Amino acid sequence: MEDVGAKRDGITVDGLARMLRDGQITRRGFLARAVGLVGSAAAAEGLLARVVGAQTTSKNTLVIGQSADISKLDPQMSTTVNDIAVTFNLYDNLLTRRLDGKLYPSLATEWKLVNPTTWQFKLRPNVKFHNGDPLTSADVKFSFERSYDPNAKVITKSILTTIDKIETPDPLTVVIHTKQPDPLLAARVAFYAGQIMPKAYFQKVGDDEFNAKPIGSGPVKFASWVKDDRLILDANRDYWGGKIDVDQIIFRPLPELAARIAALLKGEVDLITKIPPDHVERVSKAPNTKVEGVLYAGLYCLSVASQKPPLDSKPFRQAMSLAIDRQIIVKELWRGQAGVPTGLVVKSDNHFDPTLPPLKYDPNQAKQLLKEANYKGEELTLETPIGFMVMDKEMSEVIVSMWKDVGINAKLEQLEYSVYQQKIREKSFKGIRWTDPTSAYNDPDGMMWRHLAPGGPNAYWFRHPRFDELGNGARFSVDEKFREGAYKEMARLELEFLPLIPVIQPMELYGLQKYVEWKPYANQTMEFRRFNLKMRRA
Amino acid sequence: MQGLARFLAYRLLRMLVAMWCVVTVVFIVMRLSGDPVPLLLPPDAPIAEMERLRHEMGLDRPIWVQYGVFMSQAVHGDFGRSIHFRTSALQVVWERVPATLELAFASFLCAIVVAIPAGILSAVKRGSTYDNIVMGVALIGQAAPTFYIGIMLILVCSLWLGLFPTSGRGEWRQLVLPSVTLGAFAMASIARITRSAVLEILMADFIRTARAKGVPEFWTIVKHVMRNAAIPVVTIVGLQLGNLLGGAVVTETIFSWPGIGRLAIQSIYNRDYPIVQSCVFMTAAMFVVVNFLVDVTYGLLDPRIRRG
Numbered sequence: 001m002e003d004v005g006a007k008r009d010g011i012t013v014d015g016l017a018r019m020l021r022d023g024q025i026t027r028r029g030f031l032a033r034a035v036g037l038v039g040s041a042a043a044a045e046g047l048l049a050r051v052v053g054a055q056t057t058s059k060n061t062l063v064i065g066q067s068a069d070i071s072k073l074d075p076q077m078s079t080t081v082n083d084i085a086v087t088f089n090l091y092d093n094l095l096t097r098r099l100d101g102k103l104y105p106s107l108a109t110e111w112k113l114v115n116p117t118t119w120q121f122k123l124r125p126n127v128k129f130h131n132g133d134p135l136t137s138a139d140v141k142f143s144f145e146r147s148y149d150p151n152a153k154v155i156t157k158s159i160l161t162t163i164d165k166i167e168t169p170d171p172l173t174v175v176i177h178t179k180q181p182d183p184l185l186a187a188r189v190a191f192y193a194g195q196i197m198p199k200a201y202f203q204k205v206g207d208d209e210f211n212a213k214p215i216g217s218g219p220v221k222f223a224s225w226v227k228d229d230r231l232i233l234d235a236n237r238d239y240w241g242g243k244i245d246v247d248q249i250i251f252r253p254l255p256e257l258a259a260r261i262a263a264l265l266k267g268e269v270d271l272i273t274k275i276p277p278d279h280v281e282r283v284s285k286a287p288n289t290k291v292e293g294v295l296y297a298g299l300y301c302l303s304v305a306s307q308k309p310p311l312d313s314k315p316f317r318q319a320m321s322l323a324i325d326r327q328i329i330v331k332e333l334w335r336g337q338a339g340v341p342t343g344l345v346v347k348s349d350n351h352f353d354p355t356l357p358p359l360k361y362d363p364n365q366a367k368q369l370l371k372e373a374n375y376k377g378e379e380l381t382l383e384t385p386i387g388f389m390v391m392d393k394e395m396s397e398v399i400v401s402m403w404k405d406v407g408i409n410a411k412l413e414q415l416e417y418s419v420y421q422q423k424i425r426e427k428s429f430k431g432i433r434w435t436d437p438t439s440a441y442n443d444p445d446g447m448m449w450r451h452l453a454p455g456g457p458n459a460y461w462f463r464h465p466r467f468d469e470l471g472n473g474a475r476f477s478v479d480e481k482f483r484e485g486a487y488k489e490m491a492r493l494e495l496e497f498l499p500l501i502p503v504i505q506p507m508e509l510y511g512l513q514k515y516v517e518w519k520p521y522a523n524q525t526m527e528f529r530r531f532n533l534k535m536r537r538a
Numbered sequence: 539m540q541g542l543a544r545f546l547a548y549r550l551l552r553m554l555v556a557m558w559c560v561v562t563v564v565f566i567v568m569r570l571s572g573d574p575v576p577l578l579l580p581p582d583a584p585i586a587e588m589e590r591l592r593h594e595m596g597l598d599r600p601i602w603v604q605y606g607v608f609m610s611q612a613v614h615g616d617f618g619r620s621i622h623f624r625t626s627a628l629q630v631v632w633e634r635v636p637a638t639l640e641l642a643f644a645s646f647l648c649a650i651v652v653a654i655p656a657g658i659l660s661a662v663k664r665g666s667t668y669d670n671i672v673m674g675v676a677l678i679g680q681a682a683p684t685f686y687i688g689i690m691l692i693l694v695c696s697l698w699l700g701l702f703p704t705s706g707r708g709e710w711r712q713l714v715l716p717s718v719t720l721g722a723f724a725m726a727s728i729a730r731i732t733r734s735a736v737l738e739i740l741m742a743d744f745i746r747t748a749r750a751k752g753v754p755e756f757w758t759i760v761k762h763v764m765r766n767a768a769i770p771v772v773t774i775v776g777l778q779l780g781n782l783l784g785g786a787v788v789t790e791t792i793f794s795w796p797g798i799g800r801l802a803i804q805s806i807y808n809r810d811y812p813i814v815q816s817c818v819f820m821t822a823a824m825f826v827v828v829n830f831l832v833d834v835t836y837g838l839l840d841p842r843i844r845r846g
Contacts, residue, residue, distance in 0.1 A: 158587070208625060226633075227630065227633060228634070229706065254794045256689075258689045258792075262692045262693065
């Protein structure tokens with residue numbers, strides 16, 4: 001800013017800029033005085049733009065750059081991160097989970113557990129779908145039942161399976177009976193499969209037409225979608241929660257990271273997803289942009305996918321965990337944009353125990369345990385995809401070298417993503433693989449138990465009668481005290497046997513223009529509502 | 539005239555055989571590469587659910603039955619429904635054709651407008667500083683990876699100089715950087731081939747004769763050299779156009795250009811067989827049509843070829 005130092009009558013342009021930012025003068029006042037300093041009205045306008053342009057905007061459109069295009073708009077046909085970023089805005093759930101991790105009313109204004117297997121939801125009156133149809137309990141019943149209907153072409157069938165039947169005594173009351181007590185039903189209806197679709201419209205147009213021209217009740221309405229180019233959503237002016245702060249939200253796929261960041265820095269987009277930690281500084285130091293991060297409601301773990309020696313030995317697995325210096329990984333690779341976990345119950349989960357210490361790094365104890373395990377130098381293979389998780393390859397290289405430092409004969413193999421997926425399905429890993437379990441309902445049941453229960457995605461070999469008894473008991477109990485005790489003990493057992501070795505809890509990082517006021521959610525959804533999105537305007 | 543008709547008929551037949559081979563190979567390779575079903579369902583989906591979806595998509599039938607169904611649908615222009623988008627695969631691909639053609643032809647135009655004159659001048663001024671510069675730049679164009687050129691162009695032309703948008707499709711300014719990126723390799727190849735073809739002709743006896751007769755240098759180049767150097771240049775130009783049509787994956791990804799290449803790659807990751815098959819069919823069709831046109835151009839340029 002070559003003009004910023006200009007001075008007249010004791011006031012510098014710097015001082016003027018400060019006064020404007022502090023609200024001591026208006027934009028008009030700034031312009032009037034700046035003309036005197038910089039010589040012309042045009043130069044003063046330019047100066048104003050430079051001084052405040054980065055901080056405020058006159059835009060009425062929010063443009064979001066995601067790492068890939070969306071695939072479907074029917075909320076029950078996809079659960080990918082890029083799709084749910086859209087569907088949680090097109091549709092509403094009965095309840096919604098906000099930044100503090102708690103459930104809040106959305107389409108339901110009240111909800112209660114009537115008895116251990118009966119939940120009652122009271123709906124918000126006068127809510128309308130985008131086509132003007134009223135939203136009633138019949139739509140809720142239809143949406144939930146479709147999500148697990150064996151004949152429906154949906155992929156959400158595993159989510160609301162605890163529901164036995166749904167009653168709709170009146171248009172604003174929904175009563176859900178579960179097969180067994182389900183402490184997480186409220187959490188389930190707040191997540192995917194719980195989005196409410198219009199029964200009448202859907203039955204009129206069918207699956208394909210609905211997916212092409214979706215109707216919801218959310219704060220934005222579908223306008224158009226050019227695949228791989230842009231999805232345009234118009235603000236729903238009649239939204240029950242108030243119109244959002246923009247007239248339009250546009251989702252653009254920008255798969256190449258460098259191009260995505262360039263588009264943000266140049267101001268072509270207002271918000272981008274998935275910034276790797278090594279690009280945080282570039283975005284946050286740029287004059288117009290900032291980074292917002294939130295601890296991911298999940299973990300990056302190493303999964304012990306085989307029982308081939310030496311992995312069958314408990315002290316060996318404990319040595320593997322103790323040999324990993326997680327602090328260094330967080331500090332050096334993640335530039336501080338991650339946390340060291342305390343176990344398999346993460347910070348954002350119910351029943352997280354804040355008194356537990358972060359997982360320990362102790363190479364000497366690791367060496368001791370290797371002796372105890374009678375380790376003879378058998379080869380240990382870590383199989384990693386590249387770019388499936390942020391920094392997976394880099395973390396793998398570091399961890400393998402840490403293992404070598406304590407005497408483990410570790411080897412790294414890099415796999416193409418689809419081969420990796422194939423190996424997950426076939427359960428054919430040689431030893432250790434990466435996994436990034438999400439805590440689906442902010443509860444240990446949605447992560448620790450879901451992944452390690454019999455048949456779970458990471459239950460390769462681990463079975464422990466007490467662990468199973470507690471997991472089953474807590475899943476079907478509405479006694480939170482009992483559940484807390486159960487998960488504490490399960491977390492301890494998990495750390496003893498280590499079927500999963502937690503490594504880090506990463507931050508989800510988003511890049512934003514400074515004028516966009518919005519905070520990301522831990523569960524990767526992007527909810528834009530009147531209460532949480534603000535475009536700072538001059 | 540009969541010779542030309544036979545020539546065309548033969549080329550057309552070869553075109554169809556090529557298309558059939560390509561489509562069949564893709565069918566087999568895609569099925570060898572893995573199962574799409576688990577990629578469509580959440581990680582904890584039950585086995586029964588996977589089986590149901592597999593049955594619904596016809597993937598539980600023997601591969602030769604699948605192939606029979608596929609071929610009989612393909613000859614009717616039906617490549618099935620996209621597994622990922624759950625809509626007609628050909629339609630999904632067809633929506634990308636305008637973007638692909640737009641980018642390919644813009645790159646192509648960029649390439650020939652720059653490369654052919656540059657190649658000719660380079661040959662005429664062989665050994666000069668100009669020649670060295672052009673060939674040096676051409677070497678960089680051929681050697682530098684597309685993603686590097688693309689990202690550099692974004693950094694310099696978009697971010698620093700602010701001349702063009704970083705990505706997307708819509709206005710003409712958004713077409714510039716992807717066209718230059720995609721056209722860089724073609725530009726370099728065409729310039730080099732043009733230079734060597736022209737050099738070869740420049741040394742021919744009839745050029746010496748033309749010069750001896752006192753034909754001005756400009757007309758010697760335009761009338762004698764260019765016409766005779768055309769065959770290798772047309773060949774490389776045709777091949778490059780084919781490449782531009784089908785090989786824009788990296789450019790399309792960097793610039794978020796909604797073309798066929800990017801769709802094909804995503805669909806391979808998603809194991810979306812119908813889309814991949816449609817993409818390959820469409821690209822192969824464009825490629826063979828271009829090749830066919832090149833063949834016809836040969837015939838027009840050089841009667842010996844169509845008689846042979």
